[in-house]
Amino acid sequence: MFRTFLNFLFPPRCPNCSAYVEHRGTFCAYCTSRLIGLHAIAFPRDARECLAGIWAFARYREGVRDLLRALKYQKKKSALPALHAILAVGEEALARLPRPLTAVPVPLAAERARTRGFNQADEIFAPWLRAHDIVLAALLVRTRETAPLYEHTREERRRELRGAFAVAAGADVRGRDILLVDDIMTTGTTLMECARVLKRAGARQVYAFVLASEHL
Numbered sequence: 001m002f003r004t005f006l007n008f009l010f011p012p013r014c015p016n017c018s019a020y021v022e023h024r025g026t027f028c029a030y031c032t033s034r035l036i037g038l039h040a041i042a043f044p045r046d047a048r049e050c051l052a053g054i055w056a057f058a059r060y061r062e063g064v065r066d067l068l069r070a071l072k073y074q075k076k077k078s079a080l081p082a083l084h085a086i087l088a089v090g091e092e093a094l095a096r097l098p099r100p101l102t103a104v105p106v107p108l109a110a111e112r113a114r115t116r117g118f119n120q121a122d123e124i125f126a127p128w129l130r131a132h133d134i135v136l137a138a139l140l141v142r143t144r145e146t147a148p149l150y151e152h153t154r155e156e157r158r159r160e161l162r163g164a165f166a167v168a169a170g171a172d173v174r175g176r177d178i179l180l181v182d183d184i185m186t187t188g189t190t191l192m193e194c195a196r197v198l199k200r201a202g203a204r205q206v207y208a209f210v211l212a213s214e215h216l
C-alpha cells in the first residue's frame, strides 16, 4: 500500500539514465546491458597459486561509479538498494564455489574505517551472502597504512602492499575456502596480496568477488 503510494508519487527510475523502471533501485534494461554483467577477470599467472579466480559484477563507470562514490564518500546508504540489485548477476558464480565458504571483506585502512564508520564491502555484500548462508567475517586486518597507489606501476603497488595485511588475531583460516569481497577492483594487487596472506595462513582456496571493475 505504502509502496504503491510511494511509486505513484515518485515513480522508480533507473539510477543511471533516469528512465522509468518497474522496480525501485534497478537499472533499466539498456543500462543493465551496458554496465552490469558477470565477468571473470584475467590476472597475472604468478598470482594464480594464491587466487583461484576473480569475478566482477559491473563496470566501474557512470551510474555504478556514482552509486559507489555516493556510498563511500558521502556515506549515502540510499545507494545500497541499487548496488544490492546488481549482485543478482553473481548468483551463477557463487553457486559454483565450494561450500562451506567463508566470505572476508578486504579491510579498510584504519583511518578510513574510522572516518567512514563502515566497510563498504560489508554493506554491499552482507545481505546477499546471508541469504545464501555464507558467513561474512573480518578475518583480515590492515597492519599499516599504505600510500595511495593510483599512479604506481604494478610492481610498485605490490611492494607497497607487501605486509600491509594480516590474518586477524585469533582467526583460523586453515583448510577453509575463502571468498574475498570488495567494492572496486583497480589493478587487483590488493586482492592478490590478501589472497597470498590467507594462503600462507593455511586457507585452501581463495576466490574474489568485486562489485565493479575498472577494466571492463
Ligand SMILES: [Zn+2]
Binding pocket: 014, 015, 016, 017, 018, 019, 027, 028, 029, 030, 031, 032
Ligand atoms: Zn538506464
